[in-house]
Amino acid sequence: MVVISTVLSDLQRVISAEGRALLQRYNLLVPLVEQMITAQAIAAVEVSAKGLEQAQVELLGQQGYEGLEQWPELLIKLGRPEKEVLDRLRWVVRRQVFMRERFAAKAEARFLERKNELDQVVYSVLRSKNGFLARELYLQIESGESNFADLAKRYAEGPERNTNGIVGPVSLTQAHHALADKLRVAQPGVLLEPFRIADWWLVVRLERYLPTTLTEGVFDRMCQEMFDAWISEQTTKTLSQLKR
Structure with missing residues (x-):
């Protein structure tokens, strides 16, 4: 060449x-x-x-x-x-x-x-190493007895403790693959039952799914990636x- x-x-x-x-x-x-x-x-x-x-x-x-x-x-x-x-x-x-x-x-x-990598989500998460506590907190949120933000502030053991449990907007690729799989099929506003990833029990609720569209900026980004x-x-x- x-x-x-x-x-x-x-x-x-x-x-x-x-x-x-x-x-x-x-x-x-x-x-x-x-x-x-x-x-x-x-x-x-x-x-x-x-x-x-x-x-x-x-x-x-x-x-x-x-x-x-x-x-x-x-x-x-x-x-x-x-x-x-x-x-x-x-x-x-x-x-x-x-x-x-x-x-x-x-x-x-x-x-x-x-597109699946570019789409973004906003979700609430509460992590605990205690499976029984995670279940109890899930039931409190599900019943309306407590709200997610207050419980995350009090009980979360991850960095979400400082954000009232809110994460995002972020790409699904930034989440653990098991969490990403659940978020990809979740309905906004529906609380997911506690599930385990490694040593953590997670209580999760998808707040918003933000699909990416082919705007001029995204178009240029695709060209930039191929150029690079x-x-x-x-x-x-x-x-x-x-x-x-």
Whole structure:
């Protein structure tokens, strides 16, 4: 591939074997090659005046400014020459355009593959190492004698004690697989009977299920993930050829 051959040629031309070994020792070779491959891949992407202006507006907003008229103030705050800042913004725009052009056709399929991982939940949980206590607390909540938040504050033995038992919004992938399986099929507001995971007894109630939709932000995230995987693959191939 042209990208790999060009990067290989540049590495071999400007960095000696000893230099590459030194970069490798300090874990700098991989990020260097990643940056070189990215630069080579996006080099031909054109940045329009409108695209650059939008990137400036976004940067201003991130820094707490309201419009382009405050651009000189931002440059003073950043302490960087305007050319340096604009060159970096052009890099960001080129990479974004490249990601969308190359991976947009596969973004929806990746989203559908990962949807279960992207969906989020809010749930109440109360953990105890005492199974009899967990059962008693479950019965109190189920009967309406006590509420979940008060009992979690008093009896929970996990970090949920500090949040009134509430966890989330979080991805189901962040929960133990056994808990995730139960939450995935639970009905919001329905208290689950105590169940055991390792040394813990859990009382759980799903509060809200938050399905992810393919918004523009999620679409860009799918493109970014595929781009990152592609860069990683190209980097691995480049380094394997560099060692020959």
